[in-house]
Amino acid sequence: MRIQPTIIALALGTAFALPAQAQTEIQWWHSMGGALGEWVNDLAKEFNASQNQYKITPTFKGSYDESMTAAIAAFRAGNAPHILQVFEVGTATMMASKGAIKPVGEVMKQAGVPFDPKAYVPAVAGYYTAPNGQMLSFPFNSSTPVFHYNKDAFKAAGIDPEKPPMTWPEVASAAAKLKASGHKCPFTTSWISWTQLESFSAWHNVLFSSLNNGFGGMGTRLAFNTPLHQRHIENLGNMAKQGLFVYKGRGNAADATFVSGECAMTTGSSALYGNVTRNGKFAYGIGTLPYYPDVPGAPQNTVIGGASLWAMAGKKPDEYKGIGQFFAFLSQPEVAAKSHQRTGYLPVTIKSFELTDQSGFYKKNPGTDVSVTQMIRKTTDKSRGVRLGNFVQIRTIIDEELEGVWGGKKSAKDALDAAVKRGNEQLERFQKANRG
Numbered sequence: 249m250r251i252q253p254t255i256i257a258l259a260l261g262t263a264f265a266l267p268a269q270a271q272t273e274i275q276w277w278h279s280m281g282g283a284l285g286e287w288v289n290d291l292a293k294e295f296n297a298s299q300n301q302y303k304i305t306p307t308f309k310g311s312y313d314e315s316m317t318a319a320i321a322a323f324r325a326g327n328a329p330h331i332l333q334v335f336e337v338g339t340a341t342m343m344a345s346k347g348a349i350k351p352v353g354e355v356m357k358q359a360g361v362p363f364d365p366k367a368y369v370p371a372v373a374g375y376y377t378a379p380n381g382q383m384l385s386f387p388f389n390s391s392t393p394v395f396h397y398n399k400d401a402f403k404a405a406g407i408d409p410e411k412p413p414m415t416w417p418e419v420a421s422a423a424a425k426l427k428a429s430g431h432k433c434p435f436t437t438s439w440i441s442w443t444q445l446e447s448f449s450a451w452h453n454v455l456f457s458s459l460n461n462g463f464g465g466m467g468t469r470l471a472f473n474t475p476l477h478q479r480h481i482e483n484l485g486n487m488a489k490q491g492l493f494v495y496k497g498r499g500n501a502a503d504a505t506f507v508s509g510e511c512a513m514t515t516g517s518s519a520l521y522g523n524v525t526r527n528g529k530f531a532y533g534i535g536t537l538p539y540y541p542d543v544p545g546a547p548q549n550t551v552i553g554g555a556s557l558w559a560m561a562g563k564k565p566d567e568y569k570g571i572g573q574f575f576a577f578l579s580q581p582e583v584a585a586k587s588h589q590r591t592g593y594l595p596v597t598i599k600s601f602e603l604t605d606q607s608g609f610y611k612k613n614p615g616t617d618v619s620v621t622q623m624i625r626k627t628t629d630k631s632r633g634v635r636l637g638n639f640v641q642i643r644t645i646i647d648e649e650l651e652g653v654w655g656g657k658k659s660a661k662d663a664l665d666a667a668v669k670r671g672n673e674q675l676e677r678f679q680k681a682n683r684g
Contacts, residue, residue, distance in 0.1 A: 271303045274570045275329040277319060279312045279555070280389075283522050287591055295577045302570035311499070312338070312555065313640060319560070323348050328560040330567055331574075333388065335555040337639040339376065340462065342558055343384060344637065344682045350559045350568070351378075352386045352575065358565065359572020367579070367597050371623045375552045375633045385556035386575045390594040391517040392550040392619045393443040395538060396524065399531035401512035405429035412535030416483060419513065419538050423492035426512050433494040433511035435487065438502040441646040442553055443515040443537075445472050448480060450631035451537055453548040457675075462635040466679045470642070470671045473664035476543065482660035485653040495654040498647045517553055518619035521592025534615030536622060549625040551633045554593060594619055637678030642671040 280288045285308055292304040309315035312335035322328045334342055342349055356363035365373050365383045372387045399409035405425040413419045423434035437443050449456040455471045462468040487493035494511065496502035506514040507528050514520075515537060524532050539546040559571050577583060584600030587593065589609050595601040601620060604610065610617040636642060649667040652658030658666075 272301060272566050272570050273303045273305055274331065274567060274574065276304055276306045276331040276333075276557075277309045277315050277329040278306055278333040279309065279315045279335070280333075281308060283526050284389075284519070284591060287522070287587065291578070291583075291587070294583070295574055298577065299573070302573060304570075304574055316341075316640075320348075323560060326562075328562070330560060330563055330571055332558045332560060333555045334385070334558050336375065336390075336552055336633075337643060339385070339556070340635050340637045340639060340678075343378065344678075348561055349384070350561050350563075351382050351384045352376075352557075352559060353383050355559045355568050356572045356575065359569045359576075361572045361576045363576075367599065369594060369596065369598060369601065369624070371549070371627060371632075372552060372594060372596065374627075375635070376556050385558045386578070387596050388557045388578065389519065389554040389591070390552050390556075390596070391519045391554040391592070392552060392594065392623050393439070393447045393515055393537050394518045394550075394615075394618050394622070395535040396506055396514050396516060396520055397533045397535065398506070398509060398512045399533045401426060401429075401431060401509075401530070402533075405431065405512075409531065409533065412533055413513075413538060414536065415541050416480070416538045417541075420483070420487060420492060422513065423487060424490075427491055431512050432491075433496075433505060434491075435493050435513040436496045436502040436505060436511040437493075437514055438496075438500040438516040438520075439553070440498070440650055441643045442551075444480065444484065444650075445477065445646065446634050447537060447550045447553075448477070450549060450551045450633070451539055451547050452476065452543045453545040453628055453630050454543075455630050456634050457636060460629040461633060462637075463629075463632055466637060466675075466682065468636060468675060470668040470675070473661070473668045476540075477664055478660045480540070481650065481653055481664060485656070485660055488654045489656060493654075495651070498644075517592075518594065519554065519592045521616065522590060534618050536618055547622075548631045549627055550622040551631070552594075552623070589616075592616070592619065594623060636675060637682065638674040641674045645670045645674070 278288055288306050292306045296303050309318050316338050319332045368387055372390045376385045377383050397412050402409040407422055407425055413422045426434035446456050457468045457470045459465050459468040484493055496505050503516055503520055505511040507523050509530055537550055581599040581603050584596045585603040588595040646667045649663040653660055653663045
């Protein structure tokens with residue numbers, strides 16, 4: 249029997265009309281803008297091109313505060329993203345959100361992907377690990393505060409551009425020389441609480457809050473109004489009066505003023521490196537966070553910043569497999585090393601640090617290892633990090649109170665005492681809401 253050509257054509261047409269194997273889409277909400285946003289998009293493209301089962305779709309959802317708020321609302325509405333980037337300040341809140349998240353260890357196990365928490369840089373992994381030893385989120389863009397400075401401005405002011413100030417008295421001295429040379433913004437800083445109180449405390453091996461900065465339980469209470477903290481904020485307040493320290497706003501608002509060359513020195517995230525190397529028009533240097541040389545035990549180590557990736561609860565098994573595969577991709581030594589070198593964020597894994605070191609990157613780019621060496625020092629119970637509930641609100645309170653000091657309206661003691669009192673009220677609220 250002869251089959252008609254039209255029947256064959258119809259059969260072939262039907263076969264070709266069948267849908268191809270559909271990819272599983274993984275929604276990733278993040279807060280990376282500018283050069284860092286391009287980095288995130290490139291990571292997603294690279295992963296998507298490496299296999300054909302899963303498609304990572306990154307979506308910028310505004311600032312860290314905004315993306316976290318949006319994700320909570322989306323979770324309540326039943327349409328949360330698969331992956332949410334949460335800044336370190338939101339860690340305790342995410343940990344307390346039982347039922348909203350799926351621990352990264354469980355995700356990797358379900359995905360059938362080998363996962364060893366010991367492969368990650370201890371100071372980084374430890375921050376995102378529960379008291380029972382379970383790793384809760386994936387360390388993605390971890391940073392630490394460092395000292396950034398404009399070598400050209402230093403030269404113009406007669407300061408050795410190869411010797412960044414190591415101590416706070418040296419910062420004040422350099423700022424005075426910069427001002428004398430005509431610089432209108434000798435020193436500024438971003439993330440006031442993180443750089444000037446949280447990391448300041450760890451760097452000097454003193455507590456920011458009780459119960460080992462919240463790692464010992466939810467009953468923690470703020471402790472950053474000691475004579476040492478008061479002395480530091482008072483010194484910064486005096487520098488502000490003399491025009492040596494210029495406050496440029498909350499969050500990372502000060503970063504742009506350093507990149508543009510307006511401000512000559514700043515303390516901020518190590519991840520500012522990517523922006524400066526791409527957009528700065530001056531010779532650029534990185535130094536360690538300044539300290540007070542008369543404080544015993546200083547410098548100790550700085551604390552983590554940046555963010556981690558949380559897998560949200562209530563997703564399908566195949567979607568968790570995709571999340572696990574993506575996290576495994578990000579953990580590959582070559583991928584993690586490239587991210588570290590491109591952005592200034594800390595290397596996520598020990599192997600990615602070793603790979604970067606062996607490649608000669610640190611020698612070719614002096615100062616890029618500062619963030620790593622500050623973090624891999626041995627930590628103490630006082631310097632492991634800060635993990636508090638309602639931390640976002642506490643940081644806002646600190647900003648509000650310290651703005652009174654920068655404006656010459658409040659003493660350092662009054663501002664810190666008020667911030668501790670108001671902040672403790674937030675901690676009590678969080679404790680009551682999460683009892684049991």
